[in-house]
Amino acid sequence: MELLDFEGVISATLTPTVDLREKMAELVEFHLRNGVRGFFVLGTTGEGAKLGRERRAEVAEAAVEAAGSKGLVIIHVGSSDIDTVLWLAKHAARIGAHAVSAVAPFYYRYDSQSLINFYQTLANTVDIPVLLYNNPGRQGYSIPFEELSRILETVRPRLGLKDSSGDPDILLQAIQRYGGERFLASGGDHLMAYSFIIGYRAHISSLATIYPEIAAGIHRYVRDGRIEEALRLQNLLNRVRAILKKIGPDLASNRYALLRRGVDIGGPIPPTRQLTEQEAETLDRLLPREEEIAVKP
Amino acid sequence: MELLDFEGVISATLTPTVDLREKMAELVEFHLRNGVRGFFVLGTTGEGAKLGRERRAEVAEAAVEAAGSKGLVIIHVGSSDIDTVLWLAKHAARIGAHAVSAVAPFYYRYDSQSLINFYQTLANTVDIPVLLYNNPGRQGYSIPFEELSRILETVRPRLGLKDSSGDPDILLQAIQRYGGERFLASGGDHLMAYSFIIGYRAHISSLATIYPEIAAGIHRYVRDGRIEEALRLQNLLNRVRAILKKIGPDLASNRYALLRRGVDIGGPIPPTRQLTEQEAETLDRLLPREEEIAVKP
Amino acid sequence: MELLDFEGVISATLTPTVDLREKMAELVEFHLRNGVRGFFVLGTTGEGAKLGRERRAEVAEAAVEAAGSKGLVIIHVGSSDIDTVLWLAKHAARIGAHAVSAVAPFYYRYDSQSLINFYQTLANTVDIPVLLYNNPGRQGYSIPFEELSRILETVRPRLGLKDSSGDPDILLQAIQRYGGERFLASGGDHLMAYSFIIGYRAHISSLATIYPEIAAGIHRYVRDGRIEEALRLQNLLNRVRAILKKIGPDLASNRYALLRRGVDIGGPIPPTRQLTEQEAETLDRLLPREEEIAVKP
């Protein structure tokens, strides 16, 4: 699958903690059935940074096995240390992932020349496309657009971008400067409709792994010029997002919300604690029922 | 060496990038000669989080070999994933480190119950003492004192604490509540004199790895009741700290400052870039000369 | 003029520091000529908070005199003290302003019940419409949407809203919940096209006071379904915005940019310093030329 040809929603896929291969296949089916055929695996939602490299390799294998022939599979290989990044990237390329992505290296702050070193080393190491994943809240520092731009234009071959800055101005500049020639994906679910409206062809969505039909619906409505309906779905998505962020650790509540929809991928990855009973009950009360999720064609 | 008996400055030791064993030995000698006999290895200053686990293991071995019989060696094993933390902790215990420490897990935020899970798992894995390393700026979230306290009192056996919160109130509460019964070390070099004054017996100092005599001097002066002289050294230390933070990436300028003092441990760990020539010249101009560093006995 | 009937761009009008009446009239003409007929006077861009109440009253009078019969005039009466807010609001009502607005009281943080007290007192004091102006960066604290909502639904008669939170989720929730029934204006110029797309009828724009044709163009293009052209203007606006924020104090560079366009309203209000010569030259070089600003019909 050609990265630049992809159009639609990419799910920031959750990582099963039980029966890995089987559950990953079930989760992928759940996505495909609901209109999502792109997978961003082991990213922030997929909790890659919480797993040792061998475990990450197993998850990547399960994802490629389940989805590699049916959709787009991007493996997130970001880490605070570049040794691990390169080890994971080589593995992902070897098993047939379509692309790898790495969040800007975290724990320390890096200036743009250091980031160029980082992404150039990564791009030199694998033959598949590489995406810079910009997530200031997780990496711990912002990268102004002029620096992002310098990195994108210096690193060879042509780096792609997943931007989760939450900054509408960065999203707009990126699409106007690089649209069509680079693979660009927006992130940040509250900006999904906006991103499609301003011209993004791909959005990597955290909530698509739980509510794929809502995310796919937003994409389809915008594509068809039905902006008002897209915005109603966007508002629904925002409500769900606020609930999941508020009740319990979101890395646990995401799994619970998916369980309620019939897909049981196991409890949270340690050390994240389980939901309390009270939190689960609150989620039962607040989360939308299936009939509220149903998206009109 | 008993952790609770240790008194003085612990150096947040820099990590050589060339001739590891030889350079680590040289660096340890430099510390001992200048009054510092504690070593916090592979922490924030030591750039542990930037190295793959095998390289971290080698650095830990070099440190224990060079300093294990002459001082206190604490290996920092923090990571965003607990698999790596446990792997490193087991290794550190096996090679004879005196203690391990882990920064609160980063990339995601964790609540206190999740942190209890984390530190309890770590404490269950090794027989040597374990220190919680609280560094909000690096881990990405604050831990209020009541939560720190809950963690310290829940995790068995008795967890120690390295607090780099920069919050004088947390430092004071910790020493008044746990002083004498737990191993407590302050961090944050601008609070070094203050920490010793309020009763800390150990301070883990970033700048001690470059200017051990200044750090050791602050400790000695406070111990001897020569507060005014301690504060003059503290002010000198703060000036150096401001310069190193301002000129170039500090992970590169720290190494350069040490080189100027005659200890060459190699250039920055990738992807951090080298200093530019201009930055090096600025540091030459701004950093104190040897005669300014000399500490009166 | 009925507030709810207004549609289009409202300029966050700059405040002349010389020849007040004459210059205000000139500035109003410049706006009308370029498609902007709404005026938000003495707000953040208009520097109301920097002027004593008598001076604010004079500026309000000049604005009502120049624009009251030709457009919509909203006087910003926000202050850290409610005595001044009420004094200014009574004055604005007396001279014939169409509405008053007050930023959430600043210097201290206030919870929602305290904010209800504030806006209810203000609404009780004047007979003209009142707008809550939400600007977290200036007031110093965020108001979550559920609190905004509680305030809007408690204070009688129906409070309007100017939201400059910069949060696309708050903008979307507000328009979906209160659109049509309340006067709602978006703020934050980088979200102007987005706001009109999601259904806002009014946007209060900082840059409209310097580049009214660009702001009016964005509104017109969105209204006419020419999204791509709207987004190109939005991107141009964002570039100008970034330049004005970066070079010199923006309260001085805004005036200089307007001067370059032929409207001289005098230098910065003390204590803001003048631009240096070098800053002025940099602005000359970076700001768009008149032919770049021209908006196609």
Added chain:
Amino acid sequence: MELLDFEGVISATLTPTVDLREKMAELVEFHLRNGVRGFFVLGTTGEGAKLGRERRAEVAEAAVEAAGSKGLVIIHVGSSDIDTVLWLAKHAARIGAHAVSAVAPFYYRYDSQSLINFYQTLANTVDIPVLLYNNPGRQGYSIPFEELSRILETVRPRLGLKDSSGDPDILLQAIQRYGGERFLASGGDHLMAYSFIIGYRAHISSLATIYPEIAAGIHRYVRDGRIEEALRLQNLLNRVRAILKKIGPDLASNRYALLRRGVDIGGPIPPTRQLTEQEAETLDRLLPREEEIAVKP
């Protein structure tokens, strides 16, 4: 009273909302009886920024009348607009205040040249000493020490400083550079013992207006070299501070805490809401009893 001769604790005096003259006199007596004879009136704790200028003038008069002959009276005249600052400063000088102070102008951010304009204009307007009050949390921006320093050294006659930055490094630099030659007061109650230890002769204390004996005790103990006892009081002060910040709006809970000690100065200044009954009960339960406050001589 000569400013430079003053030594001890200065109370950031609360402002009575009933029976102004009588209650201010009672509050002043309460301070004097408990070892505090300095008064910083209408500052952050005194809620100056929430009152119209006429009301501020009345409060200043009540304070000078009650305390002018028995202690040091500094009137805070800070505002977002310089017109009000100058009006209040002239009034304070006229009624016999010993000094005026102004927080760095808020609502907007100002660079150091603009701040020099501000403080120079203020210093030119009155004949009594002027203090720069640096409170990043309230003014909305930080002033690095080199900029503070530039302001202090440029504005004539010699500006004093109240530093509430909460930054131990700024406190240390200021006292080492300007100690003895300028009037310097530390702020930030959690740094009170630290400030006296590093050489400050005056600390402006928020909690001294409720617990003057604790604040005065910290000063006395440090002066007498009884550091351990000073730190115990500091810890007690920190506990009270945490409670008052946590339960209810602190501008209401401060008044309630004082009421519980027998001094009734009236309820909160609008729009700050009243405490709920539950908040009052929680405070009753958590705040220290009189016997816990008693300070040994």
